[in-house]
Amino acid sequence: MIKVGDVLKSKCGESVIKIAFILENTSIGNVYCVAYPDLDNEIGWINQKEIEADYDITKEKWRPVEGEGYYYIDGFYGSVCFYSHSDMNEGIVSFGNYFETKAEAILARDKIREVLKGE
Numbered sequence: 236m237i238k239v240g241d242v243l244k245s246k247c248g249e250s251v252i253k254i255a256f257i258l259e260n261t262s263i264g265n266v267y268c269v270a271y272p273d274l275d276n277e278i279g280w281i282n283q284k285e286i287e288a289d290y291d292i293t294k295e296k297w298r299p300v301e302g303e304g305y306y307y308i309d310g311f312y313g314s315v316c317f318y319s320h321s322d323m324n325e326g327i328v329s330f331g332n333y334f335e336t337k338a339e340a341i342l343a344r345d346k347i348r349e350v351l352k353g354e
Contacts, residue, residue, distance in 0.1 A: 237267070240297065240335070243290040252281070252290065297335045298328070305333045306340035313348070315340040 237243070241254045255278065256268035264283040270276040286292070299305040304319035307327050315337055318324060327333055334340035 237265075237286070237292065242272075242297070243286065243292065245290055296331070299333060299335075305335065306337050307332045307334065308340055308344045308347070313344055315344060 237254055237257070239254050239257060242251050243254070244251050250271065250273050252269040252271060253276075254267055255270050258266040258268075266280060266282050267286065269279055269281055271279060304317055305328075306315055306317055307324075308314070309316050317337070318327065318333075334343065
């Protein structure tokens with residue numbers, strides 16, 4: 236399911252779009268307002284059929300930018316924590332232990348616990 240904030244790569248691998256807004260269930264299906272980061276975030280509109288034809292629906296993982304907060308799983312206690320310092324912790328980010336929302340971090344933590352328990 237595509238949601239606001241998702242970044243999709245074109246199938247030819249030359250460009251990406253970022254979903255800015257979604258008009259759902261129009262007469263032609265969902266219509267997406269997108270930003271084109273390669274074109275200084277120029278805004279455009281694209282429909283579901285165009286996305287399916289031209290873009291890889293497998294989304295890139297969201298990545299925080301410098302100064303942007305994110306959630307991570309604390310390695311000692313398994314707590315979900317929020318990191319909001321101005322300098323990004325590259326160790327956490329390079330390991331992939333970062334999440335845009337607390338709900339995503341909790342879901343990942345719970346999956347890790349299941350694996351470690353052998354469930």
